Amino acid sequence: MPALIALLPSLLAALPSLWTMIQSIRGAAQQSGEWTPELETQYQNALMATKTDPAWQSDRK
Amino acid sequence: MKTYLRLSLALAVLLVFAGCSGGCATLQPGANALVVRVEQTQVIAKSTFDLVLNVDNSNRPFWTTNLPAFHGFCEYLRAPVPIDASNSLPRGAAWLWSLDQTKLSYKSSLSSSNALVSALAVVETGLSQAQLYLAQTQPAIPATTTSTPK
Numbered sequence: 001m002p003a004l005i006a007l008l009p010s011l012l013a014a015l016p017s018l019w020t021m022i023q024s025i026r027g028a029a030q031q032s033g034e035w036t037p038e039l040e041t042q043y044q045n046a047l048m049a050t051k052t053d054p055a056w057q058s059d060r061k
Numbered sequence: 062m063k064t065y066l067r068l069s070l071a072l073a074v075l076l077v078f079a080g081c082s083g084g085c086a087t088l089q090p091g092a093n094a095l096v097v098r099v100e101q102t103q104v105i106a107k108s109t110f111d112l113v114l115n116v117d118n119s120n121r122p123f124w125t126t127n128l129p130a131f132h133g134f135c136e137y138l139r140a141p142v143p144i145d146a147s148n149s150l151p152r153g154a155a156w157l158w159s160l161d162q163t164k165l166s167y168k169s170s171l172s173s174s175n176a177l178v179s180a181l182a183v184v185e186t187g188l189s190q191a192q193l194y195l196a197q198t199q200p201a202i203p204a205t206t207t208s209t210p211k
Binding site: 012013014016017018020021023024025027028029030031032033034035040043044046047048050051054055056057058059 | 086087088089092093096097100101102103104105107108109111112114115116117118119121136138139140141149150151153154157158161165168
C-alpha cells in the first residue's frame, strides 16, 4: 500500500499526458492535408519549449 | 487492490474508446502522402515523449529504483543535443526538430525523399522504444504494490 501511495502522483500526473496522446493519435488519424504555416510554427515552438519544460530536464540540472 | 486495478483498466479502456472514436480521414487531392505521414508521426511522437517524460518526472526516485531501464531511457531522451551552431534541444525534441527541418527541405525540393525517410526512421525507432518502455511501467506497478506476502 505505501508503494501504491507513492505511485499515485505518477498516475495522476500521467492522466493529462495520456489524454493528450490519445487526442494526438485521433487528430493524426483525421489529418487529411499538410500543415498550414501556423501549425508548423506552433509545432516548432512546442519543440523549443522543451528546453524549459521541467519534465524534459535531465537529473543533472 | 484488485478493485483499484480493475478501475484503472476500465478508465484506460474508456479513454482509448473516447479518444479513438472518429475514424481515419482520406487525403485531400494534392497532399503529399509522405509529408502527411511525417506530420502524423511528429505529433504522435511528441505527445508520446511528453507522456513518458511526465510519468518519469512525477516521481523520478521511484522509477530510478523500481524500473531503472525506464528512467535511463528518459534520461537518454533528455540529454541535450546540438541542433545548430548555437542551440541545443533534448535528444527526443532534437530528433523531431531534425525530422521537421528535413521535411521542410523536402517540401522545398532541397532534399530527397530518402533523407526524409531516414529521418522518419530515426523518430519511429525512438517512438517504438518509448512505447515499449511505457508498457514496461505497467508490470512495475503490481510488482511493487503486491510485494508483501499474504
